Amino acid sequence: MATPTISLDRTDPYRPPTEHVRLQEDAPISWVQLADGRQMWVLTQHEDVRAMLADRRFSSDRRDPRHPSHQPYMGPDHRPGLIEMDAPDHTRVRRSVVGEFTVQKLAAWRPRIQEIVDASIDDMLAGPAETDLVQALSLPVPSAVIAELLGVPYADHDFFQDNSAEFVRAGATAEERGAAVGRLKAYIAELVQEKTKSPGEDLLSRQILAGTDPEEVVSLGFLLLIAGHETTANMISLSVATLLDRREHLAELRDNPERTVGAVEELLRYFTIAEIGAARLAIEDVEIGGVQIRAGEAVLGLTNTANRDPLVFPEPDELDFTRMARNHLAFGFGPHQCLGQNLARLELEIVLATLLRRIPTLRLAVPFTEIPFKEKGPNYGVYELKVAW
Amino acid sequence: MTFVVTQACVDVQDKSCTQVCPADCIYEGGRMMYINPDQCIDCGACEEVCPMSAIRFDADLTDPDLQFADFNADFFADMEAPKGARKLGKIDRDVPFVAALPRQAD
Numbered sequence: 001m002a003t004p005t006i007s008l009d010r011t012d013p014y015r016p017p018t019e020h021v022r023l024q025e026d027a028p029i030s031w032v033q034l035a036d037g038r039q040m041w042v043l044t045q046h047e048d049v050r051a052m053l054a055d056r057r058f059s060s061d062r063r064d065p066r067h068p069s070h071q072p073y074m075g076p077d078h079r080p081g082l083i084e085m086d087a088p089d090h091t092r093v094r095r096s097v098v099g100e101f102t103v104q105k106l107a108a109w110r111p112r113i114q115e116i117v118d119a120s121i122d123d124m125l126a127g128p129a130e131t132d133l134v135q136a137l138s139l140p141v142p143s144a145v146i147a148e149l150l151g152v153p154y155a156d157h158d159f160f161q162d163n164s165a166e167f168v169r170a171g172a173t174a175e176e177r178g179a180a181v182g183r184l185k186a187y188i189a190e191l192v193q194e195k196t197k198s199p200g201e202d203l204l205s206r207q208i209l210a211g212t213d214p215e216e217v218v219s220l221g222f223l224l225l226i227a228g229h230e231t232t233a234n235m236i237s238l239s240v241a242t243l244l245d246r247r248e249h250l251a252e253l254r255d256n257p258e259r260t261v262g263a264v265e266e267l268l269r270y271f272t273i274a275e276i277g278a279a280r281l282a283i284e285d286v287e288i289g290g291v292q293i294r295a296g297e298a299v300l301g302l303t304n305t306a307n308r309d310p311l312v313f314p315e316p317d318e319l320d321f322t323r324m325a326r327n328h329l330a331f332g333f334g335p336h337q338c339l340g341q342n343l344a345r346l347e348l349e350i351v352l353a354t355l356l357r358r359i360p361t362l363r364l365a366v367p368f369t370e371i372p373f374k375e376k377g378p379n380y381g382v383y384e385l386k387v388a389w
Numbered sequence: 390m391t392f393v394v395t396q397a398c399v400d401v402q403d404k405s406c407t408q409v410c411p412a413d414c415i416y417e418g419g420r421m422m423y424i425n426p427d428q429c430i431d432c433g434a435c436e437e438v439c440p441m442s443a444i445r446f447d448a449d450l451t452d453p454d455l456q457f458a459d460f461n462a463d464f465f466a467d468m469e470a471p472k473g474a475r476k477l478g479k480i481d482r483d484v485p486f487v488a489a490l491p492r493q494a495d
Contacts, residue, residue, distance in 0.1 A: 054411035091431065095391060098431045099446045326438055327408055334411040337432040345437075 006032060006042070008275055008376050013368075014242075015317065016304040017275065017375075020044070024305040029291045032300075040068055040279075040298035041291070046309035046329065048289040049278070049301035053334040055288075058280035058299060059086050060336060068279035068298040073178055081219045083336060090335060096212060097220060100149075100203050103342050109145070113347060116144045117354045125358075130365050130388040137355070138236040138385070139229065142347055146228030149343075150221055151202025152191060160184060164226045170376035181222070188221040189214075224340065231273060232344050234374065234381025236351050239267045241385055242319070243352075245368040252321060254356055263321040264348045269328035270319055272304040273380040278332055303329040361389045391431040393461050394422045395454040397443035400493035406435035406444060413473040416464070419483045420490075423464040425471065460484045 006019040015021060023030055024044035032042045043049050052058055062069045062084045063076070069084075082093050099105065117137075124136045143161060147154040166172060166180040192204060192214055199205035203224070207217045243250040253263055278301040282293045293299060307328045308316035331338035338344070355362065364371075365386035374381040394406075398421040406422060407415050414428035415435060424435070424444075436444045447458045463484050471477055482488070 050411070054413075087430075095431050098391060098433055099448050102433060102446045102449065103437050103442070104445065104449060326405070333434075335430045335432060337411065337434055339433075342433075342437055 006034065010375060013371070013373050014270070014319075016272070016302075016308065020302050020305050021308075023302070024308075029289050038068070038298070040300050041288075041293055042277075043288065043299065043301045044305040044309075045289065046306040046312040049303060049306040049329060050333050051288055052280065052299060052301050053278055053329070053332060053336070055286060056087060056335070057282060057284040057286045059283045060084055060090070060280060061086050064281055066296055066298060067281040068300055071174055073174065079215060079219060081223050082339075083223065087335065093216065093220070094335070094339070096207070096210065097203075098339065100206075101339050101342055106342050106346055109149070109343075110346065110350070112148070113141075113145055113350050114354070117141055117350050118358075121354060121358050130386065133240060133385040133387045134233065134237050134382065137351065138233040138240075141236070141351055142229040142232035142344075145343070145347060146225060146340075149203055149228070150224055151195065151200050151204045152188075152221070152225060156187070159187065160225055161229070164230050167226060168230055168378050170374065184225070185218055185222050188225070189218045192217050192221065227338075228340055228343070231379055232347050234273050234379050235268065235271065235344065235348055237382045237385045238271050238273070238380070239264075239348065239352060240355065240362075240387070241364070241368065241371055241382060242267065242270075243356075244362065244364045244387065246319070249319060249321065250356070253352070254360070257353060257357075259321045260349050260353045261345075262323070262325070264345055264352065265325045265328070266319060266321050266323055267348070268330040268345075269307045269313065269323075269325040271380060272307045272328070272330045274303060274330070274332070274378070275380050276300075276378045277302040277304070278336075303332065359389045362387055363389065391447055392424055392429055392433065392435060393445050393447050393450060393454075393458050394424055395443050395445055395450070395457045396421075396487075396490075397441040398422050398439075399487055399490055401441055401443070403440050405438040405440060407474060409434040409438050410474070413475055416471065416474045416477065417479045418464060418487070419479075419481045420487055421483065423461050425465050425474075426462050427465070427470070456486070460486060 008017045010017045023042055028045040029048060030042050033039045043052055063074050063078055120137045120140050124131055139161060143157050144154050163180045163184045167177055195205045196208050199209055204217060204221050253259060280299045282295055282297050282299060284295050286293050307330060310316050331341040365388040371385060372383040374383060400420055402422055411432055412428050412430045414425040416423050416425060450458055
């Protein structure tokens, strides 16, 4: 997660970081030297990023010191998580869990997600008519959903939210990140032990019952718990902030609720919150976009600029809910494509539709420009979103 | 194999799936699409975009679609490992069960 990259400063909250945009404008593929001296190829166009992410000659194994996401703690004893694996290990683990996240499986969760969203909005309406949406809705909804799905007690949400936030905090040192990982994994390991004795009706229990190695269950639980709430929370906050700032889009969704699904897809494209892009290591010579990439060279695919590629998304800086934006790369692409993408879509759709319907007078309580955006971390988002009604 | 195209695709072939398949492993047959089980990478991208909900995870298949896991595999049985769906284009044949189905009304 802590890939050192090009500056993430931005001048416009609705556009990718300035350096990313500049790289895309200057050259679709460039050889970039980072502040720490490391060098890597940076891909900025949709076609090239897609080609790279679908190609198994680019490795996700971060134990190799030449990998852009390599961390000093990833020595030979480091046990790679799902996002750090290549085939065939990756294929085996992904296959063991992908069935939990199919559209059909998740459809059964719709009523329960609706209940969770309604309960959060009930709480909002019962309190003062001004609140921080991040704490009232954006974080609690995905946290409660992923906790239930995994079989993690939601009562522990402060613990796992705080440690996840530390893990992705901009400016956190490797030691601080490592400590947060250690606490979360110890917590999940304890849960896995309990579930081994008395399994429940949840994802972690099903993994245990299927005979998955306990350490692998812990690793998977850790990944799904973090990825399952932090990212979605950011997307909820950014989406609501955008709708409240650009009232014409809010009105459009109110008048055409059937556009919510398209709006979710477009907002995913527009913000592409995984700021640092997708890092890989070439393990063979590969030609991408007419450029020869050599085995052993690091590559970074910028999904945020790829999702503003005018060749694929005409007028890319326009937010257009009727655009068929399905082929965006906000969830990545290829074997490592976000496992929870359909859960994220479902949560976003239900949250946006329900919030607009139940609190029609919702408005920003601070000017849009004063919203504290998460600008320097691995994921874009907002720290706080004061709203009123 | 993990994802499987089922009967709901017959005579529809919307092909949204081929736009999002990173492995280029969803081939166009005469009357339906077929996922090459040896090339599928389990990403699940196709399932989400299928307007017919015709794509299923194999472990979740129920009757009468259960047999389509074999049908998808059978389609490729006599082919030399195909290089990719886009290059190959339409393959104008189907597995016998599909070929024998009455034409689906629009």
